[in-house]
Amino acid sequence: MEREISQAVIRRMPRYYRYLGELLDSNVERISSNELSKLMHVTASQIRQDLNNFGGFGQQGYGYNVKFLHDEIGKILGLNQMHNVILIGAGNLGQAIANYVNFERLSFRMIGLFDVNEAKVGKTVSGVEVHHMSELQDFLMNNRVDIAALTLPKDNAEKVAEELVELGITAIWNFAHVDLEVPENVVVQNVHLSDSLMQLSYNITQI
Amino acid sequence: MEREISQAVIRRMPRYYRYLGELLDSNVERISSNELSKLMHVTASQIRQDLNNFGGFGQQGYGYNVKFLHDEIGKILGLNQMHNVILIGAGNLGQAIANYVNFERLSFRMIGLFDVNEAKVGKTVSGVEVHHMSELQDFLMNNRVDIAALTLPKDNAEKVAEELVELGITAIWNFAHVDLEVPENVVVQNVHLSDSLMQLSYNITQI
DNA sequence: TAGATTGTTAATCGATTAACAATC
DNA sequence: TAGATTGTTAATCGATTAACAATC
Numbered sequence: 415m416e417r418e419i420s421q422a423v424i425r426r427m428p429r430y431y432r433y434l435g436e437l438l439d440s441n442v443e444r445i446s447s448n449e450l451s452k453l454m455h456v457t458a459s460q461i462r463q464d465l466n467n468f469g470g471f472g473q474q475g476y477g478y479n480v481k482f483l484h485d486e487i488g489k490i491l492g493l494n495q496m497h498n499v500i501l502i503g504a505g506n507l508g509q510a511i512a513n514y515v516n517f518e519r520l521s522f523r524m525i526g527l528f529d530v531n532e533a534k535v536g537k538t539v540s541g542v543e544v545h546h547m548s549e550l551q552d553f554l555m556n557n558r559v560d561i562a563a564l565t566l567p568k569d570n571a572e573k574v575a576e577e578l579v580e581l582g583i584t585a586i587w588n589f590a591h592v593d594l595e596v597p598e599n600v601v602v603q604n605v606h607l608s609d610s611l612m613q614l615s616y617n618i619t620q621i
Numbered sequence: 622m623e624r625e626i627s628q629a630v631i632r633r634m635p636r637y638y639r640y641l642g643e644l645l646d647s648n649v650e651r652i653s654s655n656e657l658s659k660l661m662h663v664t665a666s667q668i669r670q671d672l673n674n675f676g677g678f679g680q681q682g683y684g685y686n687v688k689f690l691h692d693e694i695g696k697i698l699g700l701n702q703m704h705n706v707i708l709i710g711a712g713n714l715g716q717a718i719a720n721y722v723n724f725e726r727l728s729f730r731m732i733g734l735f736d737v738n739e740a741k742v743g744k745t746v747s748g749v750e751v752h753h754m755s756e757l758q759d760f761l762m763n764n765r766v767d768i769a770a771l772t773l774p775k776d777n778a779e780k781v782a783e784e785l786v787e788l789g790i791t792a793i794w795n796f797a798h799v800d801l802e803v804p805e806n807v808v809v810q811n812v813h814l815s816d817s818l819m820q821l822s823y824n825i826t827q828i
Numbered sequence: 829t830a831g832a833t834t835g836t837t838a839a840t841c842g843a844t845t846a847a848c849a850a851t852c
Numbered sequence: 853t854a855g856a857t858t859g860t861t862a863a864t865c866g867a868t869t870a871a872c873a874a875t876c
Binding site for chain 3: 672
Binding site: 424425427428429431432454490491492493497506507509510511513514515521522560561584585587591593599601603605606607608609610611612613614615616617618619621 | 631632634635636638639661697698699700704713714716717718720721722728729767768791792794798800806808810812813814815816817818819820821822823824825826828
């Protein structure tokens with residue numbers, strides 16, 4: 415927490431983690447920043463600078479031990495501890511995300527879905543029960559929840575986010591098409607699918 | 622195409638588009654870069670710089686006409702023309718994305734889903750038929766397809782992407798957890814959900 | 829015309845890349 | 853030890869912000 419690390423660096427860390435995981439699966443024991451840079455199409459300088467924001471994980475003349483570095487980046491990203499996730503809005507996208515989170519091995523666990531639609535309440539999605547929104551407060555009192563995923567129409571998202579924050583939620587994975595206004599102790603990570611699609615559309619147009 | 626516009630700028634354009642759309646819905650006729658900057662929590666300077674990459678859309682002493690600017694950004698992003706989309710991998714996420722694309726009004730239209738799972742073939746998702754992968758080539762010969770969405774396990778994604786490229790696809794919206802290697806005339810836009818979740822996890826850890 | 833606000837140039841800041849001494 | 857490669861400082865590049873003349 416000493417120096418603030420730039421979001422540009424943070425955005426790249428999961429990618430390092432992914433490549434190191436693949437190297438690990440291929441039984442690669444060590445790798446130099448130069449080799450990794452070729453694999454990832456980035457500069458070796460950037461890799462070393464990025465990593466050295468968090469400490470010296472390599473060894474001169476040797477490079478980086480793949481397993482060690484993978485583990486360390488995992489710790490940096492907080493993947494060494496389980497995160498309990500709930501999801502608000504058990505529609506199509508919500509159900510897909512619920513499945514997704516549970517299938518992606520380790521460190522994130524979907525523990526409850528919520529919806530206002532009575533028809534969905536009581537059903538389960540990949541083994542997780544759908545509760546009515548009115549049960550939210552009760553649920554939060556009885557379960558530690560680290561992250562709330564928001565997969566609902568944008569008109570309701572802001573209001574639900576406010577409610578979540580009031581009930582003590584401090585991390586929101588937001589799929590709704592709005593920028594949530596939250597207190598500064600609350601972290602929001604946006605997945606704006608239509609923004610992504612528009613970027614793609616722009617880049618098509620340029621060719 | 623004269624000067625290359627930085628991806629940092631491109632990433633912000635859909636967000637401008639969204640805010641202007643909301644202003645339009647609220648019947649706001651004109652807005653200054655200063656007012657918009659307060660709304661969006663960015664600097665007025667940045668807004669003016671960003672827009673002037675594409676031309677002068679404002680008027681001194683007046684500001685920007687909301688409808689005009691909204692339309693212009695729409696054109697820049699290529700939203701004035703319809704994009705036909707197909708999707709490979711009609712699983713949970715795939716079906717959610719198919720719905721999503723069709724519900725989000727205008728300029729993107731899902732016209733076909735593909736899967737290797739025989740059980741899914743012939744069914745429809747939000748009115749769009751699921752075809753077997755073996756029909757892909759035929760389909761592409763008979764339909765103009767602008768974008769292929771990839772919602773399948775990472776092990777198959779690279780192979781399918783290669784196939785798509787061979788069949789002439791030049792834009793891929795990639796949800797698979799890999800970085801696709803494609804020729805430089807092909808555009809890839811990644812949505813790496815687990816990267817997003819890891820970023821969130823990191824930012825939680827920092828508080 | 830006077831006031832407002834753009835478009836654009838200049839200044840600053842931050843991020844990336846290059847270089848190299850430290851060291852395994 | 854000699855060779856390799858890191859960690860880190862310095863140089864460069866690009867993006868953001870500030871300032872202001874142009875102009876509606």
